[in-house]
Amino acid sequence: xxxxxxxxxxxxxxxxxxxxxxxxxxxxxxxxxxxxxxxxxxxxxxxxxxxxxxxxxxxxxxxxxxxxxxxxxxxxxxxxxxxxxxxxxxxxxxxxxxxxxxxxxxxxxxxxxxxxxxxxxxxxxxxxxxxxxxxxxxxxxxxxxxxxxxxxxxxxxxxxxxxxxxxxxxxxxxxxxxxxxxxxxxxxxxxxxxxxxxxxxxxxxxxxxxxxxxxxxxxxxxxxxxxxxxxxxxxxxxxxxxxxxxxxxxxxxxxxxxxxxxxxxxxxxxxxxxxxxxxxxxxxxxxxxxxxxxxx
Amino acid sequence: xxxxxxxxxxxxxxxxxxxxxxxxxxxxxxxxxxxxxxxxxxxxxxxxxxxxxxxxxxxxxxxxxxxxxxxxxxxxxxxxxxxxxxxxxxxxxxxxxxxxxxxxxxxxxxxxxxxxxxxxxxxxxxxxxxxxxxxxxxxxxxxxxxxxxxxxxxxxxxxxxxxxxxxxxxxxxxxxxxxxxxxxxxxxxxxxxxxxxxxxxxxxxxxxxxxxxxxxxxxxxxxxxxxxxxxxxxxxxxxxxxxxxxxxxxxxxxxxxxxxxxxxxxxxxxxxx
Amino acid sequence: xxxxxxxxxxxxxxxxxxxxxxxxxxxxxxxxxxxxxxxxxxxxxxxxxxxxxxxxxxxxxxxxxxxxxxxxxxxxxxxxxxxxxxxxxxxxxxxxxxxxxxxxxxxxxxxxxxxxxxxxxxxxxxxxxxxxxxxxxxxxxxxxxxxxxxxxxxxxxxxxxxxxxxxxxxxxxxxxxxxxxxxxxxxxxxxxxxxxxxxxxxxxxxxxxxxxxxxxxxxxxxxxxxxxxxxxxxxxxxxxxxxxxxxxxxxxxxxxxxxxxxxxxxxxxxxxxxxxxxxxxxxxxxxxxxxxxxxxxxxxxxxxxxxxxxxxxxxxxxxxxxxxxxxxxxxxxxxxxxxxxxxxxxxxxxxxxxxxxxxxxxxxxxx
Numbered sequence: 001x002x003x004x005x006x007x008x009x010x011x012x013x014x015x016x017x018x019x020x021x022x023x024x025x026x027x028x029x030x031x032x033x034x035x036x037x038x039x040x041x042x043x044x045x046x047x048x049x050x051x052x053x054x055x056x057x058x059x060x061x062x063x064x065x066x067x068x069x070x071x072x073x074x075x076x077x078x079x080x081x082x083x084x085x086x087x088x089x090x091x092x093x094x095x096x097x098x099x100x101x102x103x104x105x106x107x108x109x110x111x112x113x114x115x116x117x118x119x120x121x122x123x124x125x126x127x128x129x130x131x132x133x134x135x136x137x138x139x140x141x142x143x144x145x146x147x148x149x150x151x152x153x154x155x156x157x158x159x160x161x162x163x164x165x166x167x168x169x170x171x172x173x174x175x176x177x178x179x180x181x182x183x184x185x186x187x188x189x190x191x192x193x194x195x196x197x198x199x200x201x202x203x204x205x206x207x208x209x210x211x212x213x214x215x216x217x218x219x220x221x222x223x224x225x226x227x228x229x230x231x232x233x234x235x236x237x238x239x240x241x242x243x244x245x246x247x248x249x250x251x252x253x254x255x256x257x258x259x260x261x262x263x264x265x266x267x268x269x270x271x272x273x274x275x276x277x278x279x280x281x282x283x284x285x286x287x288x289x290x291x292x293x294x295x296x
Numbered sequence: 297x298x299x300x301x302x303x304x305x306x307x308x309x310x311x312x313x314x315x316x317x318x319x320x321x322x323x324x325x326x327x328x329x330x331x332x333x334x335x336x337x338x339x340x341x342x343x344x345x346x347x348x349x350x351x352x353x354x355x356x357x358x359x360x361x362x363x364x365x366x367x368x369x370x371x372x373x374x375x376x377x378x379x380x381x382x383x384x385x386x387x388x389x390x391x392x393x394x395x396x397x398x399x400x401x402x403x404x405x406x407x408x409x410x411x412x413x414x415x416x417x418x419x420x421x422x423x424x425x426x427x428x429x430x431x432x433x434x435x436x437x438x439x440x441x442x443x444x445x446x447x448x449x450x451x452x453x454x455x456x457x458x459x460x461x462x463x464x465x466x467x468x469x470x471x472x473x474x475x476x477x478x479x480x481x482x483x484x485x486x487x488x489x490x491x492x493x494x495x496x497x498x499x500x501x502x503x504x505x506x507x508x509x510x511x512x513x514x515x516x517x518x519x520x521x522x523x524x525x526x527x528x529x530x531x532x533x534x535x536x537x538x539x540x541x542x543x544x545x546x547x548x549x550x551x552x553x554x555x556x557x558x559x560x561x562x563x564x565x566x567x568x569x
Numbered sequence: 570x571x572x573x574x575x576x577x578x579x580x581x582x583x584x585x586x587x588x589x590x591x592x593x594x595x596x597x598x599x600x601x602x603x604x605x606x607x608x609x610x611x612x613x614x615x616x617x618x619x620x621x622x623x624x625x626x627x628x629x630x631x632x633x634x635x636x637x638x639x640x641x642x643x644x645x646x647x648x649x650x651x652x653x654x655x656x657x658x659x660x661x662x663x664x665x666x667x668x669x670x671x672x673x674x675x676x677x678x679x680x681x682x683x684x685x686x687x688x689x690x691x692x693x694x695x696x697x698x699x700x701x702x703x704x705x706x707x708x709x710x711x712x713x714x715x716x717x718x719x720x721x722x723x724x725x726x727x728x729x730x731x732x733x734x735x736x737x738x739x740x741x742x743x744x745x746x747x748x749x750x751x752x753x754x755x756x757x758x759x760x761x762x763x764x765x766x767x768x769x770x771x772x773x774x775x776x777x778x779x780x781x782x783x784x785x786x787x788x789x790x791x792x793x794x795x796x797x798x799x800x801x802x803x804x805x806x807x808x809x810x811x812x813x814x815x816x817x818x819x820x821x822x823x824x825x826x827x828x829x830x831x832x833x834x835x836x837x838x839x840x841x842x843x844x845x846x847x848x849x850x851x852x853x854x855x856x857x858x859x860x861x862x863x864x865x866x867x868x869x870x871x872x873x874x875x876x877x878x879x880x881x882x883x884x885x886x887x888x889x890x891x892x893x894x895x896x897x898x899x900x901x902x903x904x905x906x907x908x909x910x911x912x913x914x915x916x917x918x919x920x921x922x923x924x925x926x927x928x929x930x931x932x933x934x935x936x
Contacts, residue, residue: 466650
């Protein structure tokens with residue numbers, strides 16, 4: 001009689017439960033990805049009849065030597081950087097404010113987070129036509145009343161204007177994440193610090209800011225991913241113009257693909273966009289992976 | 297600790313200034329939707345006026361507006377349902393039968409979210425063209441659900457994990473099979489979380505513009521297309537456009553407000569409890 | 570009503586073994602308690618019996634049939650969890666009848682059984698409430714009721730009282746004992762509180778580091794601890810353990826030198842102990858008395874007055890400590906220097922490895 005028995009593993013049913021989900025995502029990722037890579041090496045224009053021809057690195061060479069790409073890259077990075085700063089600083093300040101106890105602060109919170117839920121096309125419309133429009137816009141009316149003339153937002157400072165719009169849309173997102181994080185700070189800690197003689201600035205610097213560092217980095221990383229592919233706002237407001245002034249990488253590729261029908265070139269651009277995103281994603285993964293470890 | 301009175305006043309003013317300031321553009325559009333077209337473009341801008349519903353009536357009578365709205369509804373709901381159908385079993389297996397690969401699979405799912413849509417614009421367009429999915433609601437549903445799936449899985453996973461393991465063990469002792477566990481215990485307990493996840497999915501799909509703009513033209517165009525097409529309206533129908541835009545964003549705004557606390561949990565990847 | 574047997578049961582988490590080959594036979598209708606400190610493996614053992622943890626090696630036999638591969642719901646056992654684990658979205662009645670519902674029992678039958686159990690536990694008015702509306706004690710009852718409805722072969726209770734306040738614990742202890750007597754069903758009770766085990770169980774299994782230190786009736790464990798660990802774990806306040814060196818042996822007696830030089834003579838052990846060997850002498854507080862001519866001297870630094878009795882904590886010159894039981898109205902004060910006498914027949918001897926040394930004179934120890 002042996003007393004040794006091996007146990008049956010209980011991994012009985014995970015595969016069929018996970019499989020459809022994983023397969024669906026995998027297909028959606030792998031096939032287009034492979035195709036993009038393939039096309040990037042082809043001379044393939046939908047306007048030119050006939051088959052495509054293998055073109056090696058030609059698309060990349062052509063792309064990397066056009067001024068347009070570098071302008072677009074620069075615009076992308078500028079946009080991402082500026083909006084990050086706007087949303088993180090604004091988000092932190094608004095969160096600090098909304099963390100205070102004043103009458104109606106819950107309603108204010110709702111008002112502050114509202115812009116995040118507005119469709120980006122509508123946001124762009126509102127800003128372009130109602131606020132920033134040099135003829136009918138509200139801002140124009142204000143500046144004219146103050147005898148400051150009119151600011152031609154989208155002709156003079158297209159990128160800045162877009163950054164303003166996106167900042168308006170996404171600061172609420174930062175507040176959405178940072179405010180609860182701030183509120184989760186143990187009130188006993190604040191009491192202890194106050195008893196130790198800390199004023200509001202010291203409280204912020206020594207207590208609240210360190211506590212917020214992790215959510216801030218989460219917000220930053222998530223926003224970075226989204227901002228790299230900003231599209232709708234540019235499409236609705238400036239169409240990338242004037243010239244290339246407000247064209248980012250996403251819009252450039254869109255232009256090549258959907259307006260120029262140059263599949264090969266657009267694919268090469270797509271690959272570049274993916275590489276850029278991967279670099280950002282790499283750092284994001286490291287951080288989220290660490291979060292996963294700590295929170296399990 | 298109560299703030300002192302002047303400080304409280306200062307905070308109240310600052311808080312309301314920020315709140316109203318942020319909300320103002322939406323408010324302004326909302327107000328404009330009740331103006332007549334002439335009032336809408338008046339300079340100086342009219343803050344006080346007699347409201348009218350004529351714009352809403354006009355918009356709601358336009359067949360094409362209704363078609364856009366219908367498409368938005370179909371795409372949002374369809375994508376959400378598809379995503380939930382795929383995600384619930386996946387999240388269930390990852391939450392309660394985790395393997396060594398679970399974490400890697402999760403991170404991989406998130407990484408697909410990092411893929412910039414524009415990077416695969418070309419192949420998706422060509423594929424959809426060849427599969428006759430261009431300008432179809434189902435084509436959009438397929439793409440939107442794939443975009444939204446990682447977030448849905450993530451949120452469901454975090455809600456499922458909040459159920460104490462002992463309760464599921466108790467149901468196992470009571471004789472429940474895994475399917476019965478899911479249906480009788482897990483889903484009822486996680487209903488608020490699932491609802492919040494569904495709401496977020498609807499919000500994201502409703503607001504989605506990139507694929508709508510690129511993959512649809514007439515038949516399956518959504519409200520995103522509709523509103524985008526007016527990037528330079530002549531002033532004369534701005535009031536109606538405001539009405540249409542308000543209608544487009546109102547439901548989502550309400551959804552967002554209702555589920556904001558639950559959304560934070562899913563969106564913050566566990567950095568905020 | 571079933572026998573449960575464990576044969577060479579081992580549990581590994583990865584490469585780390587936490588239960589090292591346990592053999593145990595639990596008889597029908599026994600109230601058996603698994604006691605031990607945290608990490609001793611008692612909950613893991615219980616969960617392996619329940620089927621909630623897999624057995625890495627060995628067998629779990631229920632009524633003679635191997636059960637380690639049988640799913641938990643089919644083992645005929647019911648579990649009461651430490652955190653009650655009630656379904657928050659169901660009423661009390663639904664919680665209790667859930668298992669019957671899963672088994673396809675008809676509604677009237679279910680209601681009848683639930684009412685019967687609710688009647689025994691005196692919780693009929695709670696049947697339509699939800700768990701969040703109940704107090705800790707009530708939740709406990711519902712958890713027990715849920716287990717009872719299944720009419721299991723054995724009840725498995727995992728520290729069920731640890732979330733209750735002290736007075737409620739005392740009350741529930743009595744109720745559980747009464748329940749056991751009425752239901753006549755095997756109960757396996759896990760606790761870290763030796764008092765609970767002592768007051769409730771027919772038999773106690775002391776676990777430490779994944780091994781069984783000793784198993785026996787409460788009195789057996791108290792009066793004849795087999796290891797140093799059991800001696801120190803069972804009984805509160807703890808047994809005093811003093812270092813001693815063998816001075817001399819004879820047929821009748823064993824002479825020991827305590828670390829402060831005093832000599833104690835105890836009835837001789839069976840094993841040959843050589844002079845110079847170091848052993849440990851254990852003596853319970855109630856077997857040490859204040860005696861002016863006693864061999865031990867010390868200074869009282871803490872006094873505990875419990876009412877019916879007091880405990881004197883003394884520091885001995887060599888740094889070791891002694892706890893002595895005295896009358897409730899003892900006149901001793903903190904700071905007093907007093908002398909103690911150990912009742913030699915009531916001592917326990919342990920070798921270097923912590924095993925108890927049996928003695929040839931197995932007299933019943935007078936209290």
